Amino acid sequence: MHIRFAVPADPAYPGRVAAVLSGVRLRRFGWIGAVLAAVGALGLVVARTSGWGGRFTTLWLALLVGGVLSMLYAPWVRWRARRRSAGYAVEGGYDITDDNIMMRSGSESGGIAWDGVARVEETPEFWIVYVGRMPATVIPRRLMSAGDDETLRAFMAGRGLLTPR
Template sequence: MHIRFDVPADPAYPGRVAAALSSVRLRRYGYIGAVLAAVGAIGFVVSRGFAWADQVSSLCMAMVVVGLLSMLYSPWVAWRARRRSSRYAVEGGYDITDDNIMMRSGSESGGIAWDGVTRVKDTPEFWIVFVGRMPATVIPRRLMAAEDAETLRAFMAERGLLQLR
């Protein structure tokens, strides 16, 4: 397998990449926030009928507020990543072989060996490549030829790396 494609200098592209990577890293904050908000709301409602309601209700309201803020943290970070990275638009490209994924962006280049990849998450626009537990890079499916995308999908599925949405 040898897949090569270019990435145009689109000002929106670095922001989409940054938002995709940050959403993967920060998803747990949304889950933790939902649990905190739910437990706080339930605690607030249940405590209303007891004599010690005043002491517990402030704790429960704090849990609800912290939970809501935690749920909003991930979208806020993604929004900031999109806004800040839009000025980093440069031409780049990918060169994907059986051995590694080579990426270049402007004058910088780097690569990831397939042996180091632990999983690949499928999203609507990207394949997010994980090394260990951390997302390392993305492969933009929409910029590839359809045949190349299918070849790469089959390669990743054969290696047991592809994790569907």
């Protein structure tokens, strides 16, 4: 397998990459926030309807506010990542072989060996490549040809790297 394609200097592209990678890393904050907000809201309702309402109202309110803030943290970080990375648009490219993924961006280049890849998650726009438990990079699917996309999918499925949706 040998897949090679270019990445144009699109000002929106670095922001999309930053948003995808930060969204993966921050997904748990939404779940934790939802649980905290639900517990806080339930506690407030029970405190108001029962006789012991005044003692723990501050605790339930703090849980509710903390949960809402935790749910808003990930969208805020994604928004900041998109805004801050818009100025990093440079031409680049990918060179994907059976051994590794080589990435070039401007004058910088780097690579990841397939032996170090733990799993790959699929989104409509990107393949998210994980090294260990952390997302290390993305491969832009929309910049690849349909044939290269299927070839890469078959290669990753053969190695057992694709996670089920």
